[in-house]
Amino acid sequence: MKDILIRIARRLKKNSIWxxxxxxxxxxLGYLLPSQMEGKSSYAAQITIASGNYDNPLYNNTEEIPLLLKSDSFLKEALPEEKEEYLAEVKEKLVINAESDSLITISYSDREKERTESVLDAISSAFLKKDQALFAKREAVISQSIDALDGENVSEDSKVDKERFLYELKNTKLNVKAASIVDSETVNEASGEGMSPKKKAVLGVLIGVTIAFFFIVIPEFFRESF
Incomplete structure (x- = not known):
C-alpha cells in the first residue's frame, strides 16, 4: 500500500501541471460555453373566463370545461389548419384549472410569442363562440315562452298561475348569461431552463478533478492487481 502511495505521489508531481x-x-469552458447553449426562451399567457349560466351541463360546468377544451374534437374545431402532431403538442402544453364554480383559467406556453397568442386566442374564441350560440338559443326559448304565455287568454281562475309562470320565466331570463372573459394576462417571456454559468463552472472543475483521479490513481491499483 505504501508503494502505491509513493507511486501516486510521483505521478502527481510529474503531471502536476495538467x-x-x-x-x-x-x-x-463550463462558465463560458453555456451562454450559447442555454434553452431557448418560452412565452406564456393566461386568460380567465367566467362560465355562462343557462342550464347547459357541459358549457356551464367548470369541472367539465377543462375536459371539453382538451378534447380532440374541440381542438380540431378551434385549430382546423393544424396537423394532428401539433394538436397533440397543444394539448400537452395547455393548462386549464377550475378556480371556482364559475371561473376557469386557461394557460398556454410556446417557444414563439405569436404562437402562444394565436393558440390561446383560438381556443378561447372557439369556446366563447359556441357558448354564445348555446346561450342565444336558450334565451330565445325563454323569450318565446314568455311571449306565448303573455298572449294567452286564460280564465279568471288561471290568471294567478299565469302571472306566477310569467314571473318565473322573466326572472330566469334575467339570470341567464353567457360566458365572458374577466381577465387576461399579456404574453410573458420566461427564460429557458438550465444550470447557471457558475454551477456549470463548478461542474466543469469536478469533471476535471475526476478525470485527473482516473488517470493518476486508477492505473496504479490496476498495476498492483496484476
Whole structure:
C-alpha cells in the first residue's frame, strides 16, 4: 500500500501541471460555453373566463370545461389548419384549472410569442363562440315562452298561475348569461431552463478533478492487481 502511495505521489508531481490545468480549463469552458447553449426562451399567457349560466351541463360546468377544451374534437374545431402532431403538442402544453364554480383559467406556453397568442386566442374564441350560440338559443326559448304565455287568454281562475309562470320565466331570463372573459394576462417571456454559468463552472472543475483521479490513481491499483 505504501508503494502505491509513493507511486501516486510521483505521478502527481510529474503531471502536476495538467492535473491543475485540466479542472481550470473545464471550469472556464463550463462558465463560458453555456451562454450559447442555454434553452431557448418560452412565452406564456393566461386568460380567465367566467362560465355562462343557462342550464347547459357541459358549457356551464367548470369541472367539465377543462375536459371539453382538451378534447380532440374541440381542438380540431378551434385549430382546423393544424396537423394532428401539433394538436397533440397543444394539448400537452395547455393548462386549464377550475378556480371556482364559475371561473376557469386557461394557460398556454410556446417557444414563439405569436404562437402562444394565436393558440390561446383560438381556443378561447372557439369556446366563447359556441357558448354564445348555446346561450342565444336558450334565451330565445325563454323569450318565446314568455311571449306565448303573455298572449294567452286564460280564465279568471288561471290568471294567478299565469302571472306566477310569467314571473318565473322573466326572472330566469334575467339570470341567464353567457360566458365572458374577466381577465387576461399579456404574453410573458420566461427564460429557458438550465444550470447557471457558475454551477456549470463548478461542474466543469469536478469533471476535471475526476478525470485527473482516473488517470493518476486508477492505473496504479490496476498495476498492483496484476
Amino acid at each position: 492535473i491543475i490545468a485540466l479542472p481550470l480549463i473545464l471550469g472556464v
